[in-house]
Amino acid sequence: MECDDSTVxxxxxxxxxxxxxxxxxxxxLKKIQSLPLDNIVTDTRxxxxxxDKYAYVNEVSERIAVRCWMNASxxxxxxxLDHKGDSGWQCLESKxxxxxxxYRRPIEYNTTHLAIRxxxxxxxxxxxxxxxxxxxSTDYNIGDVKGIFSHKVSITTTMTSCSHIPKSPKIKxxxxxxxxxxxxxxDMNIYMEQPFxxxxxxYTCEECSKNGITSIGAQQHTKWLDxxxxxxLLSFNVPEDMKSNIGTHRDVNHQRNVNLRDSTGQVAEYQVxxxxxxxxxxxxxxxxxxxxxxxxxxxxxxxxxxxxxEVGNHLNGHVHSILLKQVRPIY
Ligand SMILES: [Zn+2]
Numbered sequence: 001m002e003c004d005d006s007t008v009x010x011x012x013x014x015x016x017x018x019x020x021x022x023x024x025x026x027x028x029l030k031k032i033q034s035l036p037l038d039n040i041v042t043d044t045r046x047x048x049x050x051x052d053k054y055a056y057v058n059e060v061s062e063r064i065a066v067r068c069w070m071n072a073s074x075x076x077x078x079x080x081l082d083h084k085g086d087s088g089w090q091c092l093e094s095k096x097x098x099x100x101x102x103y104r105r106p107i108e109y110n111t112t113h114l115a116i117r118x119x120x121x122x123x124x125x126x127x128x129x130x131x132x133x134x135x136x137s138t139d140y141n142i143g144d145v146k147g148i149f150s151h152k153v154s155i156t157t158t159m160t161s162c163s164h165i166p167k168s169p170k171i172k173x174x175x176x177x178x179x180x181x182x183x184x185x186x187d188m189n190i191y192m193e194q195p196f197x198x199x200x201x202x203y204t205c206e207e208c209s210k211n212g213i214t215s216i217g218a219q220q221h222t223k224w225l226d227x228x229x230x231x232x233l234l235s236f237n238v239p240e241d242m243k244s245n246i247g248t249h250r251d252v253n254h255q256r257n258v259n260l261r262d263s264t265g266q267v268a269e270y271q272v273x274x275x276x277x278x279x280x281x282x283x284x285x286x287x288x289x290x291x292x293x294x295x296x297x298x299x300x301x302x303x304x305x306x307x308x309x310e311v312g313n314h315l316n317g318h319v320h321s322i323l324l325k326q327v328r329p330i331y
């Protein structure tokens with residue numbers, strides 16, 4: 001904010017510390033991290049490399065490998081909980097929520113397999129999306145986790161050949177919204193800010209039919225419903241025609257916040273706080289923004305401090321998911 005006696009206004013990034021015809025007089029600094037940088041690394045959650053670990057599924061003797069995708073998904077979810085703070089951790093009370101809360105301390109854990117123990121097996125295999133599918137599931141009591149991470153979208157259908165509006169908007173609650181991975185060299189921040197692709201739909205207008213007219217064809221518009229949620233999780237699936245040559249140069253600018261527009265046209269600001277990368281065709285790693293602002297690369301047991309250029313990048317990987325945290329409500 002810029003405070004000029006009785007006049008107070010919101011500043012954008014360029015405005016902070018600048019004034020036409022002015023100069024810096026004083027700067028107040030706040031300590032955000034009391035540990036030396038080396039300690040930040042040891043003070044970050046890490047998970048045992050899962051390749052040699054097995055878990056029991058549904059308390060029976062089937063054994064499945066505990067995979068890096070679970071570690072990567074957990075790092076993303078726990079990063080969200082760290083940012084949510086006490087109010088998030090303390091509302092965890094479901095079976096899975098309580099398991100998540102056991103990972104609160106930033107230490108090394110050898111018990112990742114407990115996070116999937118007892119879950120129906122169909123949620124255990126595959127990629128991180130399955131973890132989020134599981135959160136959405138109604139037959140597994142994890143409304144507490146879902147309550148923290150879910151967002152709502154509004155889906156409106158409009159006829160393409162007449163002006164009737166077929167139905168009132170459909171509201172859907174989602175834990176993650178799936179988008180197509182954009183082409184290599186795309187700016188992911190700009191991509192996330194764009195309206196969703198409008199889907200054509202086969203639909204016959206009932207109003208027109210009543211009058212004996214045939215009006216066929218509609219479009220579905222999906223929009224963020226509103227800005228009432230703390231987080232938005234986006235996952236990116238690889239389109240068929242991109243599978244052979246995905247590329248590794250998409251830019252996730254963690255220093256620029258993402259401005260999302262909701263179904264009423266209002267804009268709120270979101271910060272990138274976690275990125276899952278799919279690397280070397282067979283492995284998942286997560287980049288997380290600690291609440292202190294430091295970015296860490298989490299690769300199973302290996303945790304490293306990332307510099308700005310490294311965040312969201314990997315020599316042989318591409319963006320799989322991005323977790324956004326709301327930092328500025330409607331403006
Ligand atoms: Zn019509």
